[in-house]
Amino acid sequence: MRNIIEANYGHLFEKELITEIIEVGTLKDVPKGSEMMQIGQYIKSMPLLLDGAVKIMREDEDGFELLLYYIEKGETCSMTLNCCLNQKRSEIKAVAEKDTELVMIPIQKMEEWMAKYRSWRNFVLDSYNERMNELLDVIDVIAFKKMDERLLDYLKNKLKFTEDKIIKSTHQDIAYDLHTSRVVISRLLKTLEKKGNIILHRNSVEVVNID
Structure with a gap:
């Protein structure tokens, strides 16, 4: 475990903190598409990502979802941190x-490390700041950008997690993430295909050029 933790967090944390993470942390492998956290549940540990990516979403009263941001290796989720620290x-x-690999840290260690390790305190504060900026970006996108622009931004973000430029998402999946209807997404995707930006396949989108 030490090698992979040092590879992702060695530039951030002291050796003593790395050692404590190894002592108290629990490795966890999560297959692609698996739900890692549900709205309304209590959080007993916080994740440090070692590999893969996690999609963070909000859900309204009708069950419609909105994509907030992604967490990648070397990062954690500030909203999870908040729930842990406040026991919410x-x-x-x-x-x-x-496919994601992470190490789960017991919540009781979080406050202890905030006082004990400056690097941990900085990591937590930087995570809050970064996620807040991403949430502000989401607000700006919803308030000021048209849906076709939002769709392009979405496809560009999804490209970060694929090596072959094939985004394996259905039109309905994309609609859920962007909090709109499948009909709207299908129409916009077909427009992008006519322009030569993408090629539509069954349950996937092949990106040709969306720079």
């Missing part, structure tokens, strides 16, 4: 965007 129920849903 989760207000977000987390789903593995790809």
Whole structure:
């Protein structure tokens, strides 16, 4: 475990903190598409991503979802941190965007490390700041961008997690993430295909050029 933790967090944490993470952390493998966290559940540990990616979403009263941000290796979820520190129920849903490996840290260690290790305190504060900026970006996108622009941004973000430029998502999946209807997404995707930006396949989108 030490090698992979040092590879992802060695530049952030002291050796003593790395050692403690190894002592108390629990390795966990999560297959792509698996739900890692549900809205309303209590959080007993926080994740440090070692590999893969996790999609963080909000859900309204009707069950419609909105993509907030992604967590990648070397990162954690600030909203999970908040739930852990305040012993609150989760207000977000987390789903593995790809096969993901992480180490789970017991919540009782979080406050202890905040006082004990400056690097941990900085990591937590930086995580809050980064996620807040991403949430502001989401608000800007919803408030000021048209759906076709939002769709392009979405496809660009999804490309980060694929090596062959094939985004394996249905039109309905994309509609859920962007909090809109499948009909709207299908129409916009067909427009992008006519422009030569993408090629539509069954349950996937092949990106040709969306720079």
